Amino acid sequence: MxxxxxxxxxxxxxxxxxxxxxxxxxxxxxxxxxxxxxxxxxxxxxxxxxxxxxxxxxxxxxxxxxxxxxxxxxxxxxxxxxxxxxxxxxxSIGVTKKVSLTLSEEIWGEIEGRMEETGDKQSAVLRDVLEKELTPYEFEPNEKVWEEFKVFVFNAKPHLFFHYYKNDLYIATPIKRAESTEDGEGVQITFASGSVDVFSNYKLTKVYRPPMLMTQCEVCYQVYNNSGDTIGYIYTTPGE
CATH class of the missing domain: 1.20.58 (Methane Monooxygenase Hydroxylase; Chain G, domain 1)
Structure with a gap:
């Protein structure tokens, strides 16, 4: 070993x-x-x-x-x-069935690359790809959660932070501005050299803190896009 x-x-x-x-x-x-x-x-x-x-x-x-x-x-x-x-x-995560899979060298290379990138086993990588492709993403927007989120970002915007972590990519930056989008259906979060739009039909979940961040959050939202992928975390820390 x-x-x-x-x-x-x-x-x-x-x-x-x-x-x-x-x-x-x-x-x-x-x-x-x-x-x-x-x-x-x-x-x-x-x-x-x-x-x-x-x-x-x-x-x-x-x-x-x-x-x-x-x-x-x-x-x-x-x-x-x-x-x-x-x-x-x-x-249990499901039913196990034995399969024999024939793919091109290029696709096997892509799978092996993802294994190396994530540290996951081959079965986990294949399961992730298949589930994302075959499982329909369904989410019922929650108006109450959306209104609470807007109050949060508009009232705390001088002290808001944006956090994103995936594989070897890590972003943690103060938010400079939070304002309504032109159509009024969302909130545009602007930080140094970038921005993210959050819309009323996005899933928002309160969590206690983002992963890989050793700090205590007063309020923290995990934000998902329409495909169900996490696009970041927006939070404040105590005393801010």
Whole structure:
């Protein structure tokens, strides 16, 4: 086993330990948030030790960091699920069937590239591609959530931040301006050298903080586009 695999194994073991601690617990949100933060700090302590020791590369560090983000979301989600509703054991994700797949060298190369980029297994990459292609995205806009979001961005705009993280791309920047779009159906969020439009038919979800961001958020929205893809997080921090 190489150092990259060892680092992943240590982080996975750490995540399982924190998930095991959750079963049967019924704690308040601030305590749950602290538990999640404790996991993230412990996990990054592990991978930073490997990285600083020259045992894993920049790319491998990114893979393990993404793994930490996934585990962080799992642990957070488990803490905010009532104890009686928390599943025991590994949840089923579907029916397994054996298939033989013939593809061109170019497509196999693309699949292998995604495996290297994400750190996922071949089956996970193929499942992700197929689910995105074959599963229709359905979302019923929530007018109440939309109105709350508009009040949030317009009232807090001097202290808003935009966050985006995917694979090795990381963006965290103050928002300069938030204003209604010309048609009045959305909000244009402008930051340094860029902007993002959020429309009333987009899905907006309140989360406790963006992944890979070690800070406490006072309010944080995860924003999805019409295809169901996350296009970023908009948040404020306490005291802003």
């Amino acid at each position: 190489n150092h990259f695999e060892e680092a992943k194994l240590e982080v996975e073991k750490l995540g399982k330990e924190y998930l095991e601690q959750i079963r049967g617990e019924d704690i308040f949100a601030p305590d749950a948030t602290k538990k999640v933060d404790d996991f993230v700090q412990a996990a990054f302590k592990v991978i930073n030790a490997y990285f600083r020791g020259g045992l894993i590369s920049d790319n491998e560090y990114g893979h393990v960091a993404k793994m930490v983000g996934k585990l962080e979301n799992m642990i957070h989600g488990a803490y905010f699920t009532p104890p009686a509703d928390r599943p025991v054991g590994r949840p």
